[in-house]
Amino acid sequence: MRRTSAETKSIILAAARERFAADGYERATIRSIAADAKIDPAMVMRYYGSKEKLFAAAAEFDLRFDALAGVAPEQLGAAFVRHFLRQWEAGESLQVLLRTGITNDGAAERMREIFAGQLAPRIAALTGDPASAPVRAAMVSAQMLGIGLARYILLFPPVVAMSEDDLVSWLGPTIQRYLTADRP
Amino acid sequence: MRRTSAETKSIILAAARERFAADGYERATIRSIAADAKIDPAMVMRYYGSKEKLFAAAAEFDLRFDALAGVAPEQLGAAFVRHFLRQWEAGESLQVLLRTGITNDGAAERMREIFAGQLAPRIAALTGDPASAPVRAAMVSAQMLGIGLARYILLFPPVVAMSEDDLVSWLGPTIQRYLTADRP
DNA sequence: CGTCGAAGTCAACAGATGTTGGCCAACGAT
């Protein structure tokens, strides 16, 4: 018994996150994950039961919008952009979700939950307009997912080259408008 | 000899486009494409050589921005949005690219070519500012890809529910700003 | 020391996948 079971379990999870983020659901094989973790593929099954369940564990995610409480209303756009960019770079979780959500229905469902369930209520609270919050949340999500796609997945050179401040300058007013402008 | 070779070739290509658009690169198997086309899998190989080459043929695409020539400068934003939405709905090509571009490096490369190679020159011509065109094109791409992702792939309910006019109202000013506003 | 349980390994399975080569069957020209 070299390691405790909890240790190996988290080693596997870390390797899984990396592989899912880099390769997507289908190409991230259990064997490759196990190889990264320097562990027998059978252990992955022992601890997580199946590839689906391992993925579910790897895709746990919290956007942590509570960090945005107390921001002045006219600076919400810029604050949102900065927060999202940091979330993209903090861990592989968002990239896992985006890479897999496109071929895996379960991941797409989770994505809908996260953006509708975590973002919309926050927007409702911050703007005081619950009725339009779902649409605003969807527009903000679409813009920020598009940027994440261009910058971290498709690697569009101009977007990769931009600094965080550049991106905030471009995107801040857009998000601000989606959050607070009158409904068209 | 029931059909001519060109006929079956295009039948295969149509089935391939649908499968790639619906399932992504890995899950769209040659066998399933052949089954859709009611044809033996071996025929796919005979006509296209390999799965990679079949995919390359299925991912041919032209954004046809020439249709935007002659639009008044202050209406470019709305015109772009409408044009993109029609392109998303016209055929499966954009969905093929997005679904596969996320796991397949070749598709990602093609996506970069299309958006940098077709969109940026058009923007340079329409705005008369070649220097900032690549960045503007990238921002427009990010926003429109984000909307396509939300509406056609991830199926965010509020985005799915919106009409084309609703989307133009929300997105038009954003695109207009990305196209013509001073560089931040 | 001996035993028991948990951590780790090995080999194999059944199924699916891309790909190949050989074999039919139908058509047009001779």
Added chain:
DNA sequence: ATCGTTGGCCAACATCTGTTGACTTCGACG
């Protein structure tokens, strides 16, 4: 009618996939 060409199909291949079960190692506790 015959023959060659060409579209179509079948069976098989090697490989890879998720998953399973039996076996081995090793530490803790009696």
